[in-house]
Amino acid sequence: MRVKNKTFLVSGGASGLGEATVRMIVLNGGQAVIADLDSTKGEDLVAELGEAVTFVKTDVTNDEDAKSAVAHAVSHFQTLHGLINCAGVGIAKKVLGKRGLHGVETFQKVMQVNLIGTFSMIQHAAEVMKENEPNREGERGVIINTASVAAFDGQIGQAAYAASKGGVVSMTLPLARELSAFGIRVMSVxxxxFETPMFATLPEAAKQSLGQMTPFPxxxxxxxxxxDLVQHIITNPMLNGEVIRLDGAIRMQMK
Ligand SMILES: NC(=O)c1ccc[n+]([C@@H]2O[C@H](COP(=O)([O-])OP(=O)(O)OC[C@H]3O[C@@H](n4cnc5c(N)ncnc54)[C@H](O)[C@@H]3O)[C@@H](O)[C@H]2O)c1
Structure with a gap:
């Protein structure tokens, strides 16, 4: 599928990896719908990038919000071809911390945003995309999720985060298998x-040490x-049902 003249919904599109994805879509002649909690950053991006972008305030943990975000994409651009799930939260908390237990609530919050929120966006987007006119390849849509290397080598303190991203990894293949009937591909990265606002609050020394864990670059x-990888996945129809590590060969240490 080409990006040009296609509409993509980007959850978490107001910041970091999602924002870069929105910029890539616009640069390549597509339309982007930013579905994010952060109205200020979302509206600022719309003001900067112009009419190829629209913002809809969305909490992906609320299934009605997810449904409304998809409806907004269709009412604004009359169509939806792709979903890129970038909304996410990162936490670091030990199960047996100095100030008490990890807590089930914290675990649930992370799962709600990173895993269930991703699923919620997928079900509503797929329902609309399955009605698209297929292209010559028979393709009607593409879904790209954001997992993390923590799904494979989670560090101490990442039980909840790693579990949520492991869930994203595990649902990639069954979703791709099911949605193949409609010509909708499902991939995860x-x-x-990555240097995003999620990491901006870290001291420079911590950033450098994390960067140095990455063999190359x-x-x-x-x-x-x-x-750039999202763009390639959109355009390459053979990529389906797979998780691609984008990590400079990093294998995270215990802590
Ligand atoms: N930055 C990294 O190093 C890294 C590494 C691996 C995976 N990831 C994953 O990439 C994704 C994007 O992260 P980022 O680094 O760009 O972070 P970020 O904080 O810059 O962006 C995340 C965006 O998600 C939005 N968001 C959070 N909760 C939401 C909710 N309930 N509903 C809607 N929007 C919500 C935030 O408002 C924000 O705009 C996340 O899923 C993160 O776990 C990031």
């Missing part, structure tokens, strides 16, 4: 460590490099 990833 598992990024290593020996630095944090740039959000554009994530968006």
């Amino acid at each position: 598992a990024p290593g460590i 020996n630095r944090l990833g740039h959000p554009k490099e994530y968006a």
